[in-house]
Amino acid sequence: MDLLNAFVTLSNFVLIPAIAYGSQLALGALGVTLIYGILRFSNFAHGDTMAFGTMATILITWAFQAAGISAGPLPTALLALPFGIAACALLILATDRGIYRFYRTQKAKPIIFVMVSLGVMFIMNGLVRFIIGPNDQRFSDGERFIISVREFKALTGLKEGLAIKTTQGLTVITAVIVVALLFYFLNRTRTGKSMRAYSDNEDLALLSGINPERVVMVTWLIVAALATVAGVLYGLDKSFKPFVYFQLLLPIFASAIVGGLGNPLGAIAGGFTIAFSEVMITYAWKKVANYTLPDALAPDGLAQLLSTDYKFAVSFVILLIVLLFRPTGLFAGKSV
Amino acid sequence: MSDTTRNFAYFAFIAVLIIGTGFIQSWNSALFVLNFGLISAIMALGVNLQWGFAGLFNVGIMGFVALGGLATVLISMPPETEAWSAGGLRVVVALILGAATVVGAIVAYGALPKGRVRVVGMVAILIIGFFVYRAVFDGGVQAVEAINPANAGYLGGLGLPVLLAWPVGGVLAAGAAWIIGKTALGLRSDYLAIATLGIAEIIIAIMKNEDWLARGVKNVVGLPRPAPYEIDLQNDPDFVERAAGLGLDPVTASTLWVKLIYAGLFAVVLIALFMLAQRALHSPWGRMMRAIRDNEVAAEAMGKDVTARHLQVFVLGSAICGIAGAMMTTLDGQLTPGTYQPLRFTFLVWVMVIVGGSGSNLGAVLGGFLIWWLWVMVEPIGLGLMQLITSGMAEGFWLRAHLLESAAHMRLLTMGVVLLLVLRFSPRGLIPEK
Numbered sequence: 141m142d143l144l145n146a147f148v149t150l151s152n153f154v155l156i157p158a159i160a161y162g163s164q165l166a167l168g169a170l171g172v173t174l175i176y177g178i179l180r181f182s183n184f185a186h187g188d189t190m191a192f193g194t195m196a197t198i199l200i201t202w203a204f205q206a207a208g209i210s211a212g213p214l215p216t217a218l219l220a221l222p223f224g225i226a227a228c229a230l231l232i233l234a235t236d237r238g239i240y241r242f243y244r245t246q247k248a249k250p251i252i253f254v255m256v257s258l259g260v261m262f263i264m265n266g267l268v269r270f271i272i273g274p275n276d277q278r279f280s281d282g283e284r285f286i287i288s289v290r291e292f293k294a295l296t297g298l299k300e301g302l303a304i305k306t307t308q309g310l311t312v313i314t315a316v317i318v319v320a321l322l323f324y325f326l327n328r329t330r331t332g333k334s335m336r337a338y339s340d341n342e343d344l345a346l347l348s349g350i351n352p353e354r355v356v357m358v359t360w361l362i363v364a365a366l367a368t369v370a371g372v373l374y375g376l377d378k379s380f381k382p383f384v385y386f387q388l389l390l391p392i393f394a395s396a397i398v399g400g401l402g403n404p405l406g407a408i409a410g411g412f413t414i415a416f417s418e419v420m421i422t423y424a425w426k427k428v429a430n431y432t433l434p435d436a437l438a439p440d441g442l443a444q445l446l447s448t449d450y451k452f453a454v455s456f457v458i459l460l461i462v463l464l465f466r467p468t469g470l471f472a473g474k475s476v
Numbered sequence: 477m478s479d480t481t482r483n484f485a486y487f488a489f490i491a492v493l494i495i496g497t498g499f500i501q502s503w504n505s506a507l508f509v510l511n512f513g514l515i516s517a518i519m520a521l522g523v524n525l526q527w528g529f530a531g532l533f534n535v536g537i538m539g540f541v542a543l544g545g546l547a548t549v550l551i552s553m554p555p556e557t558e559a560w561s562a563g564g565l566r567v568v569v570a571l572i573l574g575a576a577t578v579v580g581a582i583v584a585y586g587a588l589p590k591g592r593v594r595v596v597g598m599v600a601i602l603i604i605g606f607f608v609y610r611a612v613f614d615g616g617v618q619a620v621e622a623i624n625p626a627n628a629g630y631l632g633g634l635g636l637p638v639l640l641a642w643p644v645g646g647v648l649a650a651g652a653a654w655i656i657g658k659t660a661l662g663l664r665s666d667y668l669a670i671a672t673l674g675i676a677e678i679i680i681a682i683m684k685n686e687d688w689l690a691r692g693v694k695n696v697v698g699l700p701r702p703a704p705y706e707i708d709l710q711n712d713p714d715f716v717e718r719a720a721g722l723g724l725d726p727v728t729a730s731t732l733w734v735k736l737i738y739a740g741l742f743a744v745v746l747i748a749l750f751m752l753a754q755r756a757l758h759s760p761w762g763r764m765m766r767a768i769r770d771n772e773v774a775a776e777a778m779g780k781d782v783t784a785r786h787l788q789v790f791v792l793g794s795a796i797c798g799i800a801g802a803m804m805t806t807l808d809g810q811l812t813p814g815t816y817q818p819l820r821f822t823f824l825v826w827v828m829v830i831v832g833g834s835g836s837n838l839g840a841v842l843g844g845f846l847i848w849w850l851w852v853m854v855e856p857i858g859l860g861l862m863q864l865i866t867s868g869m870a871e872g873f874w875l876r877a878h879l880l881e882s883a884a885h886m887r888l889l890t891m892g893v894v895l896l897l898v899l900r901f902s903p904r905g906l907i908p909e910k
Binding site for chain 2: 182266441
């Protein structure tokens with residue numbers, strides 16, 4: 141019974157949150173890795189792209205809520221999501237037209253692209269703060285829990301409870317669907333294959349008659365969709381605050397690099413690696429230890445390895461370890 | 477127009493901007509812009525050393541600036557003797573143990589044969605070391621933080637003159653830069669960027685959470701200053717008399733005088749660092765750096781140790797950022813870890829360097845002043861603009877209120893637009909590298 145209780149506690153505080161967070165990171169890292177694979181630069185504006193897409197979704201959600209449209213037990217934001225993606229895609233395509241394309245025709249060095257993405261980051265960040273303000277916004281509605289602590293206890297008769305938030309369930313399901321669609325697209329469709337060809341060898345792809353502008357456009361569209369979905373899921377799960385989204389850049393980059401930049405499968409593995417280590421290292425293990433260890437060995441303190449404020453440090457240390465010992469990431473990525 | 481007259485015109489324009497601020501707003505805000513402009517120029521010099529000379533992409537400037545700020549507290553605040561006797565030694569021993577663990581792991585990595593033994597040995601050293609460290613450390617920290625937590629609760633500093641903190645801030649930042657550089661410089665440029673971004677966040681996280689070190693988010697206020705206090709000046713009959721001679725009331729005169737003293741100190745540091753950077757740029761060392769930047773492979777083939785030179789310039793540039801950080805905290809008179817934000821301290825400095833002209837020291841200084849002035853002034857200008865736009869709208873109309881409220885966020889937008897415009901139309905900046 142104690143072991144079961146320990147497992148339930150572990151699931152409640154570590155496994156479920158880490159799976160949800162990992163899915164969000166994986167979606168974000170997929171965006172970064174795609175841009176890296178096709179456009180060949182690290183996009184510092186990605187966090188703010190996520191913020192912009194989420195903001196658009198929030199505004200539309202509010203409009204829906206005001207109009208009395210809802211998705212029943214699911215959050216209204218799901219209905220607004222396609223519109224948010226569209227808004228984000230419009231902005232990103234305009235950015236590409238107005239800004240990035242010039243440097244592409246010039247064949248500028250990757251580092252120039254990174255600089256330009258810094259400028260784009262400033263503008264998007266400013267835009268988001270300008271439109272919705274810098275404060276916390278909550279926009280999740282509908283049923284809060286798939287199963288709440290009390291229901292779980294009544295159901296199983298265990299001492300420890302397990303809660304699964306709707307948003308957590310939703311995050312995982314959405315992530316699985318999105319990733320499945322993405323891999324189907326990349327591996328099975330003509331456009332997806334031409335994208336992979338372009339990513340593997342640009343010159344050869346051009347020789348085979350692949351239109352680079354089209355590949356780039358499709359990439360941006362996919363990135364807009366991934367960024368918005370990731371941002372909205374994160375916002376539903378926690379809350380929306382522009383600065384937090386900017387800070388997500390670090391774990392997202394870490395995920396993409398740990399997995400191997402430019403490798404979509406790696407981005408997913410990286411996202412979960414980072415999420416699980418962040419949550420596990422900053423979790424106070426006392427309760428789990430009390431259940432599993434004999435009384436004599438039970439810890440006096442919280443048995444927390446690092447305080448939660450150091451979660452960035454965790455993702456960073458993992459990033460460093462991977463870079464030092466496997467510079468191309470867990471799954472072989474590419475390097476420019 | 478020759479380069480000299482053009483540069484002169486640029487700096488004359490800066491002078492006009494600052495003096496204009498004095499006439500239109502107040503002389504206090506003009507001196508505020510000047511002082512922070514001087515500090516920004518120093519930061520931009522440091523970043524220019526890394527990016528302009530060597531092509532290193534460092535986005536962790538905030539971390540080095542914060543370390544400089546930390547140095548101000550560690551040097552200038554009086555020591556908390558009670559806290560030291562309660563647990564200070566224990567904390568120090570714990571830190572030494574922690575460092576020994578890391579060094580031990582590195583030594584073990586080098587000494588043990590490749591394979592499973594090495595991995596297990598290293599991990600074992602790290603894990604055992606971590607638990608020993610925590611066992612010693614936690615008790616010490618608790619003891620230190622329990623003493624007078626409302627006003628102190630930390631170890632305090634060394635009680636030395638605050639000006640000494642400036643070079644020490646540079647040394648601290650240099651030390652951190654050495655560790656980062658050792659691990660990340662051999663990697664690709666993007667990776668260095670992300671590594672520095674991460675380390676800056678970690679430095680801020682440490683400063684926010686380790687209360688025993690510098691009180692964390694409780695802030696250290698009332699740092700000693702190199703300039704006299706306004707209130708003392710106001711009570712000094714000589715000063716009041718001289719102020720009256722200039723037609724100023726004592727309060728204004730004292731604030732202006734203090735700011736002028738800071739401006740003088742900062743100007744000395746800026747000029748010294750600028751001369752050094754200029755000498756470095758035109759020395760054989762500077763030529764070698766640029767050669768490495770322009771073609772690493774060729775430079776390596778010529779027998780230049782690229783990684784070592786990169787490490788060198790990375791440490792130097794970061795040290796300059798640390799000095800600037802210490803100066804800034806001295807000017808503020810307090811250390812507030814919560815206020816360090818990457819957009820303000822890292823990316824804004826980048827805008828300064830790019831706009832000024834990467835690779836040109838004079839450009840970095842110009843960019844520092846110009847962008848800082850813009851950063852401060854965008855808010856009032858934006859507000860004025862919004863008032864103009866909304867003047868036709870009805871009172872109480874939601875858009876009007878929203879626009880007026882959002883004027884404060886014009887800053888980031890403006891900085892992004894400026895950066896993109898310069899990158900697009902004048903990629904070499906206002907004062908291009910020769």
